[in-house]
Amino acid sequence: MPKILIVGGGYAGFYTAWKLEKWLRAGEAEVTVVDPLPYMTYQPFLPEVASGSIEPRHAVVSLRRHLKKTRVIAGKVEKITHAEKTVTILPNAGEQYELDYDIIVVTAGAVSRTFPIPGIADEAIGLKTIEEATAIRDRILTNFDKASQLPEGPERDRLLTFVVVGGGFAGIEIFAEMRSFASALLDKYPELEFEDTHFHLIEAMGRIMPEVSVKTANWVVKNLAERGAEVHLETQVQGAVGGLVELSTGVSFESDTIVWTAGVMASPMLKNTDLPTEERGRLRVRPDLRVHDDKDEVVIDAWGAGDVSAVPDLSGGGVGGFCVPNAQHAVRQGKQLAKNLVSELRGEDLKDYEHKNLGAVAGLGLGVGAFQSGKIGITGLPAWFMHRGYHGLAMPSWERKFRVVWGWVLNFFLGRDIVSLEARVHPRAAFEEFASRPRVAVAAEPAAAGHPGPAGAPVPVGGAVSKE
Template structure:
């Protein structure tokens, strides 16, 4: 029985495996998914997780629960030798081992792309994982608790100054959700005022959210300004050493929370393979998602999602390729499963083509922005559109039900403001009072 190895259990990998389970006949192929995490993260929900609007576990989908016919291996693929069709799998515990396959599907996704700015690697946090979103939420809550016990001054300002770097969709959404969350917290801290909390978004370009029209992006900036959140355009972060923010404009201030959303890059695991990559480190694939090199198709190798340079046949993609987002990854995963089955049965695969119908962003409770062509919708209607779209887009009905139930309960009961940062050291309470043998 042919062995299909899927490297990565994110959007593209999860949907490829899910649809292979549906379309493969019994005994036609054996599918294995390898990912260091046992779940797929629905990244569009990370801003709402950070703002306390969604329970963190509801924004992830357990691989083993929903991939019932697939072998799920929780480990890393640390090497691929496609010439011999073997992959090196490295578990967290135990020795690495070789895995032989017949077809390989590379859907390893992307990681945060950073620049060598002093202090960023040591002090900033990204927004690619559920753990990062939880940490952002806990830091905001912890800082409010600490600041409420301090008099007005530099230390309190530092605790209540929040910075986001990057003005794309992810950056604007987390920035606006954090601002909304902070505003909601003020009623629980009567000694803190609206003017005590400071929000700064730093964007190197002259505009934000390139996926929407300029008037819509300007409306977003105006809306954020009315809510006490400052957007710095044409501005670069020069340093963040010890939380001391230095901007290219000469402005300086201190912050205890720096969220980095200034771009992504293909997962570096590709460097340990003999698969062909382009100048940005992405896997080279043709429109039907088969891997290619200078000589043509690389047999039995496939790629999709953020890790791959998938041609955008609509002609609207940046540099001629699909942008790295969930819309493309999900659809590419579904098509790739169909194409793999087609090739196994001696049929011709189909090219990937997706015409983007629009972009929608959530900007905090009751505020959103939608753009489709020249049509722009702003405010509460766009916010409902955002929630409706993503509530239905998250995989599996059990997750959709949990998310919608979460929103309904939040509407009735308000956001949950409990922070659990102590979970990072869960044995402290036990160790503090535990009896020890006398020396």
Template sequence: MRKILIVGGGYAGFYTAKKLQKHLRRGEAEVTIVDPLPYMTYQPFLPEVAAGSIEPRHAVVAHRRHLKKTKVITAKVTKVDHASKTAEITPAVGEPWTVDYDTIVVTAGAVSRTFPIPGVADQAIGLKTIEEAASIRDRLTDNFAKASNLPAGPERDRLLTVVVVGGGFAGIEVFGELRSFASSLVAAYDTIAFEDTHFHLIEAMGRIMPEVSLPTSHWVLRELDSRGAKVHLDTQLASAVDGRIELSTGESFESDLIVWTAGVMANPVVRGTDLPIEERGRLRAQADLRIVDENGVVVPDAWTAGDVAAVPDLSGGGVGGFCVPNAQHAVRQGKRLAKNLVAEIRGDAPAEYNHTNLGAVAGIGLYRGVYQYRKLAIKGFIAWIMHRGYHGFAMPMWERKARVFGNWIINFLFRRDLVGIPARDVPREAFETFASRPKA
């Protein structure tokens, strides 16, 4: 049997493995997927996880539960030598080992892209993982609890100030969701007023959400402003040392919660391979998702998809001629890649990936949303319903969909849960505090 190794279990990797299970005949291939995490994260739900609308575990899909015909390895791929068709796998515990393969599929996704701004690496938190989203929720609820016992002053202001860096879809969504969540928290504290909370979004460009039209982005700005959330356009973050925010405009203030959403980059795991990489660190690919070298020559038995790949956008809508790094492309590329692999195994020609964008939809807080498709723009409650409907059904596996819709129904009936669990970041603290120790 042909040995297929999938590096990365995010959108593209998960869907590649899932569809291979469906299309492969018995004995045609043995599929192995390797990822440091035992689950796929549905990243469009991260802002709602951060805002307490979805429970963290309900926004992930377990590999082993839903990839029963695939060998799942929870570890890192630390080196790929495609010349010898071997890969080094390094587990969290134990010694690394080497596996051989016949075909490799690299779908390692992307990580947060940061800049060497003082304080960012020490103070900020990203929004690429379920752990980050859950921690943001816990930090905000904990800060409200702390601030409720303090008199008016700098420390109280710091705890009640939220900063989001980056005005793309992810930044605007988490900014709007956290503003909405904070408004719900205010209602639970008689010592904190709406005016005591401060929300700042920092965007280096002169506009937000480049995926939507300029008039639509202006509507979002007005909507956020009406809710007491300030957006700083044409502004760069100069420093965040010790939580003190210094802006390029000269403005400064302090914050205890800084969320970084200013871009992504291809997973650095590809640097540990001998596969061809373009100038932005992505694997070079042609439209049928096969990896090619700088001259456009196909690298035999090497495929890629998702955020780690520079895939030509045949629809003509991509930035720089390539598919943008989003879930819409990663999911569909994974499905196409699986079909192309099966076609190649059976001696057929692979088909090119060509998907026209279905439009952009975003939630910017409870009951508020925006949808843009070409010149059609829908705003407000209807767009919010469209956002939840689209992503609710786009969530993989029916048992996951049921859990997500269950969250929303329960929240509608009983209001969303405002409880945070900040102690889970230091779970042994309570035990260590009271544990008996041997006498000296």
């Protein structure tokens, strides 16, 4: 059987494997997925995870549970040598080894793109993984606990000042969800007032959310201002050393929580491959999702999709002629790639990937949303229901859909869970603090010449004796 190797278990990789399991005949191909994480993260839910509206485990999809016919390898692909059809794998446990394949599908995704701004690498946190979203939630809760014990002053202001860098969809959603979360928490902290909390979003451009109309974007800015959140447009972060955020406008303030959402870049793994990449480091891909070189010649048995690939946008709505890196494209590309792979194995014609974006929807905290489709813009509660309805249906597998929707229902009646589990980062701390340890043996001093030690005391010979 031909061996199909999928590098990356995110949206595109998971959906490619999931659909191959459905469409391949028995014995037609052997499929393997390599990813250091055993799950796919549904990233549109990360803002709601950070605000306590969704249980973290419900926003991820287990690869081993849902890919029943696919071999899953937990590890990193360190190098791709397509000329020899081998990859070098560093497993999560064990020694590095090489694995051969017949067909490779590169869906390694993207990572946060940052700039060499002093302090950002040390102080900020991204929003690409479930772990980051959970850490943001726990940080907010822990900071509220600490601030409630402090008098008014710089330290309390620092704990209750929250900053998001980047005014795209991800940045606006996490910013609005954090504001909504903090406002709800104030009922549980009588020591704190609404005016004690400070929220700043920093955007270098003159507007937010380029996917929606100017009218809708301006409504979002106004809505956030009414909720006590400030949006700084045409502003750049110049430094964040020690949590001191310095802006290009001359404004500065201290913050204990800085979330970075200002862009993504293709997985750096592509630097270690002989597959062709373009100037931004993305895999060169044709509309049918086959890899091609700079002469537009197809690279046999190599495919790519998702954020790691420069997929032409045949609808004409992309940036620079390519599909924007988002979940909507990655999911659909994964499905189309699986269809084309099956067609290729059976000698059938391939189809180009083409998807016209019908609209964009964002959740902006409980009961608030924004939707845009062409010239139609919907804001407020109706858009919020549209956001939850769309993503509730888009979540893969009925098992995951049920868990997410049931969690929303419970939160409606019982409210959000506000327990911080920040101590999970050092789970052995409490055990270590009180654990008994063996007493250290102490060497006895040798008796002076002619003066033996006390009656009954042993005299050490060539070694130490415990005082007991």
